[in-house]
Structure formats: structure tokens, C-alpha cells
Amino acid sequence: MTGPGAHRTGRSLRPRVMPPVPRGAVLLLHGGRSDALTPPPLLNLPGARMRPFGSVILRSVPKGNVLLATVRYRYRGWNGARTDPVHDAYEALEELKSLAPLRPVVLVGHSMGARAALRVAGHSHVSGVVALAPWCPPGEPVTHLRTKHVYVLHDERDRVTSARDSWDFVRRAQHAGARACGISMPRGGHAMLRGAGDWHRLTAFLAASLLGEAALPAGLTAAEALGEVYEGGRLLRELP
Numbered sequence: 001m002t003g004p005g006a007h008r009t010g011r012s013l014r015p016r017v018m019p020p021v022p023r024g025a026v027l028l029l030h031g032g033r034s035d036a037l038t039p040p041p042l043l044n045l046p047g048a049r050m051r052p053f054g055s056v057i058l059r060s061v062p063k064g065n066v067l068l069a070t071v072r073y074r075y076r077g078w079n080g081a082r083t084d085p086v087h088d089a090y091e092a093l094e095e096l097k098s099l100a101p102l103r104p105v106v107l108v109g110h111s112m113g114a115r116a117a118l119r120v121a122g123h124s125h126v127s128g129v130v131a132l133a134p135w136c137p138p139g140e141p142v143t144h145l146r147t148k149h150v151y152v153l154h155d156e157r158d159r160v161t162s163a164r165d166s167w168d169f170v171r172r173a174q175h176a177g178a179r180a181c182g183i184s185m186p187r188g189g190h191a192m193l194r195g196a197g198d199w200h201r202l203t204a205f206l207a208a209s210l211l212g213e214a215a216l217p218a219g220l221t222a223a224e225a226l227g228e229v230y231e232g233g234r235l236l237r238e239l240p
Contacts, residue, residue, distance in 0.1 A: 012071055014070045025100045025103055027106070028054055029089060050113075057207045073085050097125060107120070108132070114136075127211075128151070130151045130207055130210075133158055138168070150178050150179065152167075152169065181227065183232045202235060214240075220238075
């Protein structure tokens with residue numbers, strides 16, 4: 001194995017739905033903490049928060065076509081230069097290659113998980129990322145995202161992670177050659193609980209589009225090409 005996960009051992013991929021011949025795959029990455037060298041607890045609320053996203057995504061694509069899996073973290077923290085969830089995510093992608101060879105993979109991550117998803121999105125199998133309220137501190141790398149699709153959903157009233165940092169990340173990614181845009185959500189905060197159905201619906205639509213199962217509205221396509229921020233309420237009205 002090559003890449004940032006080469007020195008790790010063990011299984012990082014937890015398949016949830018495995019069709020016999022998947023046409024694509026969706027990999028979910030839940031949130032965590034900035035620093036914690038303990039494993040995620042059995043009652044893992046960040047992991048539970050991602051489950052409805054997976055369910056809605058499966059309903060948005062043809063039945064039996066998409067493999068759905070989650071990334072298993074060894075530690076619940078990012079842990080500075082260790083970037084532990086990045087190694088876990090990369091290892092999961094390598095494991096996924098044997099289950100869905102040459103199939104497009106969509107990464108859907110929240111908070112710390114979104115940061116990890118964006119870090120590994122340069123992987124050859126990844127077609128794009130849907131980043132939910134991501135943790136995107138200034139200086140996050142973007143050059144590896146060239147040619148990738150990047151959708152960043154954020155409520156500007158989020159008090160845990162910064163939407164302003166997200167929009168800056170989108171602009172830098174677009175300048176680096178990514179097809180990137182921000183989507184300003186009308187509510188939800190960091191946990192995406194208020195208006196949860198809107199978050200689920202938009203995420204499922206964007207994942208389906210990255211898998212080739214849905215066409216983007218013209219306005220969103222234009223925003224993606226320019227690295228702009230699109231209004232989430234408007235996008236919800238434009239969905240089929």
C-alpha cells in the first residue's frame with residue numbers, strides 16, 4: 001500500500017449496504033474532537049448523526065446500485081500533526097477498492113470527518129466530496145483537489161466551526177482547479193438538527209449527482225465553476 005495510510009494496519013471500513021455489483025460507493029465520515037487519543041465510545045453520537053444521511057442517500061439512487069459504508073476511527077480526535085482520521089479514511093478507501101473497483105466514490109463528512117474527507121479527496125477513486133459544517137482552518141491544503149467536485153454546506157451561525165473559513169477554503173480550492181462551491185444553509189447550526197430534513201435532502205441530491213444519477217441546476221453549476229457561495233434555500237426550491 002502507498003500513501004498516508006501505508007503504515008497502518010487493521011480494518012477501517014464498515015460496509016453498511018453491499019450490492020453484488022455496485023455502480024458507485026458512498027463513504028460516510030462522522031465528526032469527532034480536535035484532540036482525543038481514546039477510541040470512539042460505543043454510544044457514538046457523531047456516528048449516529050450520520051446514519052440518516054446514509055438512509056436518505058440510498059433512497060435517492062437506484063435501488064441496489066450503491067455501496068454505502070462508514071469509516072471506523074481508531075481515535076476520536078484529529079490529534080494535531082498525527083491527523084489520525086486522515087489515515088483511517090485513506091485506509092478505508094484502499095479497502096473499498098477491492099469491493100467496488102474502478103467505481104466512483106463520494107465522500108460525505110461532517111465537521112472533523114469533513115476535514116478528513118477533504119484531505120483524502122485526491123485519491124484516484126474519489127469523484128467528489130460533500131462536506132457538512134466542515135472544520136477548515138486557514139491553510140488547509142487544496143492543491144490535491146484539482147478536477148474534484150467539492151460541495152461545502154454550512155450554516156453561517158455555526159458556533160463550533162467557521163463558515164467564513166469554509167467559504168475561504170472553497171475559493172482557494174476553485175483557484176487550485178477544483179469544481180467547488182459553498183452552500184449557505186438557512187439553519188441547523190453545527191449539529192444540523194434544526195431543518196435536518198433539508199440537510200439530508202441536499203446531501204443526498206449532491207451525492208446522487210456525483211454518482212451520475214442527478215443533474216445539477218444551472219445556477220449551482222455556475223457557482224461550482226466560479227467557487228461561489230450558493231443560497232441553500234434557493235437550491236432546495238430548485239430540486240426536482
